[in-house]
Structures are given as C-alpha cells and as structure tokens.
Amino acid sequence: MGKVGIIGVGQSAFVRGYPGSIRELVFEGFREAMQDAGITTKDINASVICSAPEYDKQRSPAGVFAEYLGLTPQPTFYVETLCSSSSMGVRLAYSLVASGLHDMVAVVGFQKMSEISSAESQERMGRGADIQWESPFGTMMPAYYAMHARGHFAKYGTTPDDLALIRVKAATYGQVNEKAVYRKPVTFDMFSDPENSMSGPVASPLRVGDCCANADGSSCVIIANEEKCKAFSKKPVWILGLGAASTSVNMAGREIFSGLTVGMQAGEQAYKMAGITPKDIDVAEVHDCFTIAEMMAYENLGFAKPGEGKDLIRSKETYKEGSIPVNVDGGLLSKGHPIGATGGSQIRTIVLQLRGEAGPMQVKDPEIGLVHNIGGVGLYGNVTILGR
Amino acid sequence: MAKEKKELDVRFGKFGTVSFTSTTKVNDFIDRLEKGKISGTKCKTCGKVYFPPRADCCKCMGKEMDWFDVTGKGKLLTFSKLEYAPVGFENDVPYSIAVLDFGDYKVFGRLSSDIPDSEVKVGMEMTVVANELPNGQLNYVFQKA
Numbered sequence: 001m002g003k004v005g006i007i008g009v010g011q012s013a014f015v016r017g018y019p020g021s022i023r024e025l026v027f028e029g030f031r032e033a034m035q036d037a038g039i040t041t042k043d044i045n046a047s048v049i050c051s052a053p054e055y056d057k058q059r060s061p062a063g064v065f066a067e068y069l070g071l072t073p074q075p076t077f078y079v080e081t082l083c084s085s086s087s088m089g090v091r092l093a094y095s096l097v098a099s100g101l102h103d104m105v106a107v108v109g110f111q112k113m114s115e116i117s118s119a120e121s122q123e124r125m126g127r128g129a130d131i132q133w134e135s136p137f138g139t140m141m142p143a144y145y146a147m148h149a150r151g152h153f154a155k156y157g158t159t160p161d162d163l164a165l166i167r168v169k170a171a172t173y174g175q176v177n178e179k180a181v182y183r184k185p186v187t188f189d190m191f192s193d194p195e196n197s198m199s200g201p202v203a204s205p206l207r208v209g210d211c212c213a214n215a216d217g218s219s220c221v222i223i224a225n226e227e228k229c230k231a232f233s234k235k236p237v238w239i240l241g242l243g244a245a246s247t248s249v250n251m252a253g254r255e256i257f258s259g260l261t262v263g264m265q266a267g268e269q270a271y272k273m274a275g276i277t278p279k280d281i282d283v284a285e286v287h288d289c290f291t292i293a294e295m296m297a298y299e300n301l302g303f304a305k306p307g308e309g310k311d312l313i314r315s316k317e318t319y320k321e322g323s324i325p326v327n328v329d330g331g332l333l334s335k336g337h338p339i340g341a342t343g344g345s346q347i348r349t350i351v352l353q354l355r356g357e358a359g360p361m362q363v364k365d366p367e368i369g370l371v372h373n374i375g376g377v378g379l380y381g382n383v384t385i386l387g388r
Numbered sequence: 389m390a391k392e393k394k395e396l397d398v399r400f401g402k403f404g405t406v407s408f409t410s411t412t413k414v415n416d417f418i419d420r421l422e423k424g425k426i427s428g429t430k431c432k433t434c435g436k437v438y439f440p441p442r443a444d445c446c447k448c449m450g451k452e453m454d455w456f457d458v459t460g461k462g463k464l465l466t467f468s469k470l471e472y473a474p475v476g477f478e479n480d481v482p483y484s485i486a487v488l489d490f491g492d493y494k495v496f497g498r499l500s501s502d503i504p505d506s507e508v509k510v511g512m513e514m515t516v517v518a519n520e521l522p523n524g525q526l527n528y529v530f531q532k533a
Binding site: 133143206250 | 400403404405406407408409412439440465466467468469470471472473474475476477478480483484485486487493494495496497498510511525527
C-alpha cells in the first residue's frame, strides 16, 4: 500500500448569516480546494459530504451538493459524527484511497447554522446527546462541557482564569485570520468586568468568553494516492496517522469528567500508526469548542501530563513561538465552529502550516502537525497526524 | 369485522420537562417514578447493572431484566448551573444538571432547586428523589443527604 496524501485544501470565510444558499456556501470551500490542487472535477472519483443534521431543511445533502459541485456521476455519500463529521470524512476517504477503490476523493464539510435561532441551535445540540434519558432535563453543549470544567477544576485545581487565558490566545490569532468570524481582541480583564459580555454566565463555570462562535462555513480536503499526489502537487502533505474512538453518550456512562477518553484513545492510535510521540508534533489544531476542551486536549494528547495543561497556557507554550503551538488560526473559539466544516478547516490550517503558507499565523518550519476533532460531548473523537 | 386498533403505550412521554421519546420497553420506569422510585435494570442472565434502565443486555445479549431501585447516597461527581436554556426549557431557568456516583452505576439528573449554590460541592453526598414538575411532567432530582 502506497502513501495517502492531501493535494488541496479550502474553506469559505466563517461568517454569521451567510448571504446565499447552502450549496453556494459549499461551493466556496470546494472552489478554493480545487484551485489549490490545480485539478478538474473529472479527476475526482468520489465525494464524501459531511455535516451535522437538522440545521437546515435539506435531506440527503450528498446528492444535491455533488450535482452543484460538478461531481456527478461519481459516487457520493453522507458522513455524520456531529462536530467531527469532516475529520471522519477524511478517515473514510483515506480508506477509500488506501484500498485502491478510488485514486482521489473530495471531502466536503459544511454547516449553515444561521438558518435557526441560537436557542433552537442549543436545543438541537442538546439532542446530540441522549434524547431518551438526558435531554428531558434540559441539556445543552455548554452545560455538558461545563460539567467537564467542574470535574477538571475539582481534580486538578484549574481555574476560570486559566480558561480565560486560552480564550485570549484564540483571539490573538483570530485577529490575523481573514477567514475567522471573530476578529476582535479579547483581554483577560474582560472576564472580570461584569459590564463586558465575555464575563456573562452561560452554564457555570463557563462564561460567554469560554464558548466558541457559531458560524456558517464550508471546507474541502482533496485526498489522493501517492501517484496522484506526486503528479499534481509540488508540496503534498501525507496522512501519517489516524485515530478514532467513541464512548457512552450518557454522562452516567462516563469514566471521568476531567478529560475526554475518545481524545486519548484516538491520539494513541494516531501516534502509533505514525510511529511518533507527542514530542514530535510541531503544530496542532485541537477541538476548542469551549476553552475547557482545549485544556483537556493538551493533556489527552500528551502535550502536558494530566493536570498540567494549565501550566502550558500560563507559560504561553501553546502560542506560535512556544514549544507546542496550538490553534494559532484562532481555533473554534475565534475562527468559528460551523459544525460539519470544522474538521476540514482544521486540516486545512495544518496543511498550510506544513507547506509554509500560513501567512501571519505561520509557525517556524513545522514538519509534523496534528488535528484533534471531537464530535458531541466527547462522544466521537478523531485525531489525524500529517507530515511533509 | 373491523380490526381493533392497538393502543400505543406512550407512558414515557411523561418523562422530563420536554420528552423526546414517547414509548420504550422500559415504560414501567414511569409507573415506578410515580410511586416515588427511581429504578434501573439488572440482567437476569449475567447480572450486569444498568442505569438508566435498559431492555437489552449488550454484555450477554439477554433480554430478561429485573428492576432495582436507586437507594442510599451517591457522591456528586460534577454539576453545572444553566443560566440560558434550550427551546422548551425557558421557564425552568436557572437549573443545575449533575451526575451522582453510586459505585455500581452513575445517575445523571438535576439538582433540587432549593439547594443554595454555596452549599453545592463536588464530592458531597446526595440522594435522588422523584419530582413532579409544574407542567405535570415527572423527573427526579438530587437532594443533600
């Protein structure tokens, strides 16, 4: 089996209230990836369409978008694992290419969250949990992650201030990422200013500033076999490792509230497949839907020992100039989190970093990058390791 | 002769402020809740304990279950107070969701609304009691032990 790589990446700007239909939004990420790869639609053998359901009215989106993207009559199908849908799509595309079934596959992620209100969005996200036994209590994503923040605080002495530092870092890079939905700075003092919206309560101990920005967006990753990668790309980026895991949807079935087991398991699998250790990672994108999620990712991926994630952010080691730069594109917190598009966008960021094309966000000469993408409240976990 | 229409057993629609499931093979959970009991199931074949209750055992593939009641004290593992609610729960705000550890199983639910925030601490012992909601629906809440 030859190598499998990435020859094209693209994403739309992540925005609030995209002024167009979903298929048009999807085309934006796709066009950028196609132009990046320098290919035509005839070169693509199959498409994998990824999103979380119920944010829009379109049933069975794969066929509709494949037609609009010019990818018919090639096979197309839909993949869904909530917020990690497009990372799971990349995992599937890898297997389609590695098996020899296809030479080149497009993974297209999208979400148009602005079609519904914020409260409706929370209701749908809450139903990404256990609708029989938990949703009737009135659950939503921020509260589930808040329960993990509380668990982390209780076990390790982490504080709301530590979480605020993660938000400040995200905003540092959101300001220089022209694709980000939130371009404004966030200062540490905003969290202690009752007049500032960042300090507003959402679900204790998480505040408004701890939560990512909903957005509309699309992403696209073009995956190809070794021969096609070498033929089409001067700088192919190789998929070195893949990991994926799942766990109990109900919080009553969880072993711990200080970390996400799916992140640990997916990370271990991906490191093993790539034959590397956490120390070998030069730049990472982790799933920071909430500040606590990034804190747990530091520890679950082995960038810090359990309980020592706070030391990484306090010493700024996850900034661009630090020992392990994390989310230097603004992350989900500032770049935005259009659910189904997020994994593809994270992969795009790492591909650009490894090619040395990340502009003002560029980390110095990275060789290996990691993408950590979580679906639901640690229900699904994907880790993808990429190398030059 | 017209066939008699079989009535669907929709007892589970009574669970929680808003229920998203009307029927389940463990509908008896609701009858037990009405009697003040919060119950899980235990596989008759292999003895595996389930909370929330299940009709099917994924360990031995069994489908015969016994009910058991959640009794005694559980330890508060974590909680969060919601200041903002999803659609359908606006009238309940603020409320806290939490998880209790009973050793053999854990229970997800709400904290009783009469406990002051300052008295809620991870690790504290709590009990679980059945609760009727203002809209006539049923759930269960955690109280200080």
